[in-house]
Amino acid sequence: MRDVPELEDALDLAVAKGASYADIRVVRRRQESISVKNGTVEGVSMSEDRGFGVRVLVDGAWGFASSSKLDLDEALRVAGDAVRIARASATVKQRDVSLAPVRPVTDSHTTPCRVDPFEVPVDEKIQLLLDADGLVREDRRVRVSTASMSFFEEEKAFISTEGARIDQKRVESGAGLSAVAVGQGEVQRRSYPAAFGGDFACAGYEFVEALDLPGHAEQVGREAGELLEAPQCPSVTTTVIVGTNQMALQIHESCGHPSELDRVLGTEASYAGTSFLTPEKRGKFRYGSELVSITADATIPGGLGSFGYDDEGVPAQRTPLVDGGIFANYLTSRETATRFGEMSGGTMRADGPHRMPIIRMTNINLEPGDWTLEEMIRDTKEGIFLDTNKSWSIDDKRLNFQFGTEVGYLIKDGAIAGMVKNPTYTGITPEFWGGCDAVAGRDEWHLWGIPSCGKGEPMQVAHVGHGSAPARFRNVRVGVGKW
Amino acid sequence: MVGAKGKALRSRDHARVADIVLNTSRADQVEVAVETADIYLTRFANSEIHQNTGEHTTEVVVRSVFGQKVGVASTTSLDRGAVEETVRRAEDIAKLQPENPGFPGLPGPAEYGAADGYCEETAACSPEQRAAGVAEICGLAVKNGLVASGSFSTAAREAMVANSRGLLAEMRFTRANLLTVAMSTTGSGYGEQFSVCVGDIDPRQVAEEAVEGCLADAEPGDVEPGEYEAIFEEYAVADMIQMLAYMGLGALAFQEGRSFMSGNIGQKITGGNITIWDDGLDPAGVPLPFDVEGVPKQKVVLIEGGVARGVVYDSYTAAREGKQSTGHAISPLPSAGPFAVNLFMAGGDSSLEEMIAATKRGIYVKRLHYTNPVHPVKSLLTGMTRDGTFLVENGRIVRPVKNLRFTESILGALGSAELVSRETKLLPLYSLGGVRAPAVKVKRFTFTGVTEY
Numbered sequence: 020m021r022d023v024p025e026l027e028d029a030l031d032l033a034v035a036k037g038a039s040y041a042d043i044r045v046v047r048r049r050q051e052s053i054s055v056k057n058g059t060v061e062g063v064s065m066s067e068d069r070g071f072g073v074r075v076l077v078d079g080a081w082g083f084a085s086s087s088k089l090d091l092d093e094a095l096r097v098a099g100d101a102v103r104i105a106r107a108s109a110t111v112k113q114r115d116v117s118l119a120p121v122r123p124v125t126d127s128h129t130t131p132c133r134v135d136p137f138e139v140p141v142d143e144k145i146q147l148l149l150d151a152d153g154l155v156r157e158d159r160r161v162r163v164s165t166a167s168m169s170f171f172e173e174e175k176a177f178i179s180t181e182g183a184r185i186d187q188k189r190v191e192s193g194a195g196l197s198a199v200a201v202g203q204g205e206v207q208r209r210s211y212p213a214a215f216g217g218d219f220a221c222a223g224y225e226f227v228e229a230l231d232l233p234g235h236a237e238q239v240g241r242e243a244g245e246l247l248e249a250p251q252c253p254s255v256t257t258t259v260i261v262g263t264n265q266m267a268l269q270i271h272e273s274c275g276h277p278s279e280l281d282r283v284l285g286t287e288a289s290y291a292g293t294s295f296l297t298p299e300k301r302g303k304f305r306y307g308s309e310l311v312s313i314t315a316d317a318t319i320p321g322g323l324g325s326f327g328y329d330d331e332g333v334p335a336q337r338t339p340l341v342d343g344g345i346f347a348n349y350l351t352s353r354e355t356a357t358r359f360g361e362m363s364g365g366t367m368r369a370d371g372p373h374r375m376p377i378i379r380m381t382n383i384n385l386e387p388g389d390w391t392l393e394e395m396i397r398d399t400k401e402g403i404f405l406d407t408n409k410s411w412s413i414d415d416k417r418l419n420f421q422f423g424t425e426v427g428y429l430i431k432d433g434a435i436a437g438m439v440k441n442p443t444y445t446g447i448t449p450e451f452w453g454g455c456d457a458v459a460g461r462d463e464w465h466l467w468g469i470p471s472c473g474k475g476e477p478m479q480v481a482h483v484g485h486g487s488a489p490a491r492f493r494n495v496r497v498g499v500g501k502w
Numbered sequence: 503m504v505g506a507k508g509k510a511l512r513s514r515d516h517a518r519v520a521d522i523v524l525n526t527s528r529a530d531q532v533e534v535a536v537e538t539a540d541i542y543l544t545r546f547a548n549s550e551i552h553q554n555t556g557e558h559t560t561e562v563v564v565r566s567v568f569g570q571k572v573g574v575a576s577t578t579s580l581d582r583g584a585v586e587e588t589v590r591r592a593e594d595i596a597k598l599q600p601e602n603p604g605f606p607g608l609p610g611p612a613e614y615g616a617a618d619g620y621c622e623e624t625a626a627c628s629p630e631q632r633a634a635g636v637a638e639i640c641g642l643a644v645k646n647g648l649v650a651s652g653s654f655s656t657a658a659r660e661a662m663v664a665n666s667r668g669l670l671a672e673m674r675f676t677r678a679n680l681l682t683v684a685m686s687t688t689g690s691g692y693g694e695q696f697s698v699c700v701g702d703i704d705p706r707q708v709a710e711e712a713v714e715g716c717l718a719d720a721e722p723g724d725v726e727p728g729e730y731e732a733i734f735e736e737y738a739v740a741d742m743i744q745m746l747a748y749m750g751l752g753a754l755a756f757q758e759g760r761s762f763m764s765g766n767i768g769q770k771i772t773g774g775n776i777t778i779w780d781d782g783l784d785p786a787g788v789p790l791p792f793d794v795e796g797v798p799k800q801k802v803v804l805i806e807g808g809v810a811r812g813v814v815y816d817s818y819t820a821a822r823e824g825k826q827s828t829g830h831a832i833s834p835l836p837s838a839g840p841f842a843v844n845l846f847m848a849g850g851d852s853s854l855e856e857m858i859a860a861t862k863r864g865i866y867v868k869r870l871h872y873t874n875p876v877h878p879v880k881s882l883l884t885g886m887t888r889d890g891t892f893l894v895e896n897g898r899i900v901r902p903v904k905n906l907r908f909t910e911s912i913l914g915a916l917g918s919a920e921l922v923s924r925e926t927k928l929l930p931l932y933s934l935g936g937v938r939a940p941a942v943k944v945k946r947f948t949f950t951g952v953t954e955y
Contacts, residue, residue, distance in 0.1 A: 062835030
């Protein structure tokens with residue numbers, strides 16, 4: 020990046036003022052968002068932001084400062100600010116920060132992108148969304164139809180006092196649509212391919228075209244309408260088949276977050292909490308049944324949680340978190356990995372230039388099994404199939420969870436027996452995963468992109484991925500609450 | 503122009519950007535919003551500071567209008583070239599669009615009420631001052647054999663909105679927030695204070711509240727889920743009010759039939775002792791005189807004596823009903839809808855002690871965790887209790903219990919509110935606003951699950 024050679028002088032200043040380690044990230048980001056609603060363009064926006072952040076270790080404690088103003092004077096001011104902040108941190112410390120070694124590299128990395136989404140004319144994108152949006156409203160029960168797409172580009176330079184110089188560029192694309200039907204005192208929503216904006220990937224406009232929003236729009240509208248007429252999900256303990264989209268959030272909340280070693284060591288305690296996966300459990304604890312293997316993989320081309328290097332200059336890696344049901348590893352950073360005398364797992368990422376990197380999920384994936392969804396349903400005497408996330412909540416150790424999905428289908432004697440509305444299910448994480456007795460295979464496995472994972476104070480939003488296939492769980496409580 | 507105590511504040515940088523945008527625009531109408539922020543946050547865990555940050559940010563947002571075609575573009579640079587490029591981009595985006603018949607045009611000039619939300623002491627707060635506050639908390643925790651975690655943040659922001667119709671609004675405001683969780687091997691306690699002025703925050707009080715709560719929460723036992731009387735401290739009630747705002751106190755959800763307010767204006771929807779309003783000018787909250795469109799904030803009574811009275815509006819939603827915006831836009835685009843960010847719930851005539859004394863068998867809840875809507879029209883919410891859950895029997899707290907999950911209609915539960923505290927507490931609402939809430943005792947609340955700690 021053009022500005023970097025000048026700004027990296029800030030690192031010299033930090034060292035001169037007493038920093039034992041310093042790094043600088045210079046970041047430029049742009050985002051385009053387009054949404055249509057009920058046949059009208061709701062908004063087209065283009066944002067650009069740029070800035071840099073300086074992270075320093077002084078007297079064994081961290082300091083971080085950032086600015087939107089990219090010039091040398093500001094970089095020197097910010098570096099001085101970071102050192103002062105670090106000295107203040109050092110007045111309240113229990114131990115000195117130490118960092119696992121990393122080989123400093125000079126390298127660059129770019130995510131795959133065939134069709135630059137920022138070069139596709141805005142009116143062409145709008146027309147695609149209007150076409151899909153119109154089809155959603157073919158069902159008269161639909162009160163609100165929406166279709167949206169968004170594109171994100173980030174260029175990032177990382178330089179450290181250890182000699183790393185890394186340039187990275189990523190392009191992300193995503194789109195989705197939804198229908199809200201209103202009637203009979205009910206409000207019901209269906210979405211495609213997922214709720215909350217759809218599906219996302221490190222890819223170009225080709226990803227949006229492949230989603231074929233118009234091809235799925237009528238079904239989305241029709242199902243939202245049908246849900247108004249559907250009976251309430253029964254309150255029972257039964258067999259649950261979780262669809263691939265809901266499975267993504269199940270993995271996210273009950274495996275991804277609790278595997279973050281900074282959370283395990285307490286640094287998120289006052290915000291979203293800690294984790295039940297305490298260090299003595301590593302390598303021993305039965306997290307789930309033998310069919311459950313979960314992997315963190317930042318190396319999958321196109322994954323929303325993929326990258327070349329993390330924000331400490333550590334290369335992307337593939338790490339088993341749960342292996343044959345046994346909890347195996349954490350997501351780690353250079354600092355936290357020293358607790359085990361290991362190298363970093365390369366999962367430190369910051370939400371733009373103004374945030375200090377923290378441990379984030381990469382692509383956290385349930386490894387595929389050898390069933391099919393059809394076989395699972397045929398093999399289930401009584402149960403319910405749930406898909407498309409609608410609501411989520413989990414306790415501050417990531418044990419007691421409750422999810423709601425947009426739709427449920429009762430299963431009786433090996434066949435779908437009808438739709439139910441407002442389905443919810445709840446459980447305790449290891450008990451739930453312990454009840455897993457079937458996972459679908461590679462053909463039904465999908466790598467979802469979730470661009471909205473929140474963590475930390477100040478809040479940081481990460482873009483993560485979850486590979487998942489439908490899976491079956493025994494003895495799950497569904498239909499929670501009074502309806 | 504408005505600002506602290508009516509003093510004109512217009513930043514030279516902001517004025518320069520406004521001039522560039524207004525003078526280079528070729529659109530029928532144009533709006534520019536500029537915000538400059540200095541935000542510091544000292545974060546601690548395991549009784550030490552582990553993250554300590556300072557950020558200086560700027561943002562320029564331009565909304566260009568041709569007829570009823572609207573384009574929005576933004577940049578974080580205040581350079582002339584970048585600002586001009588942002589204007590061109592907003593115009594290009596607008597021109598490529600079909601007309602949006604719902605766009606009512608940009609708001610005109612307005613008068614602003616005095617809203618003093620700025621404190622020099624907060625703006626000048628140093629890393630050393632924040633570290634000293636954290637040291638006091640960690641010291642008391644360690645002295646009691648506990649571990650402290652939390653954050654101490656201070657922020658100063660200046661914001662300006664100007665448009666080609668002659669609207670010009672400017673404000674500056676500060677926020678200070680200190681919170682901590684004190685933890686033992688079996689229990690936890692919580693303390694938090696929030697204010698415009700950092701001098702109002704007492705780290706010792708925050709520490710004592712969390713430490714005393716944690717010591718009382720030692721070795722929590724089991725309790726069966728089910729329907730109980732329940733006492734909610736201000737933290738829990740503030741969470742409920744925030745979720746009500748999220749689920750349905752804005753006009754967009756109301757108009758689309760997605761809100762518990764839809765079709766219910768004038769109807770009783772909760773307890774007669776529940777009154778909730780939004781007021782951006784009340785100094786008992788965290789004042790903000792106008793919204794992102796530069797529209798002055800109006801006081802809006804949302805629920806009065808349990809009766810649904812109204813919702814908050816931005817320009818788009820107000821135009822649909824032929825009304826005036828109440829000054830609650832949070833985005834220059836209509837998709838987000840308006841949001842109430844200066845919320846108040848009226849206090850009553852009770853106290854936490856009286857609530858405990860009036861409880862035969864119930865659950866005392868310090869705060870809620872990870873609340874999320876299950877069904878917005880029914881105001882059905884799920885979440886967990888956290889950092890102090892206690893069993894109350896025959897008028898006294900008898901023992902701590904493990905955290906409980908609830909799945910409950912909030913308006914339904916507040917419909918059985920028996921007692922509301924005189925005292926209210928100001929707490930942050932998302933990144934900008936605040937909610938001032940009392941403690942409440944309800945006759946019925948449904949806990950639907952337990953956890954292991």
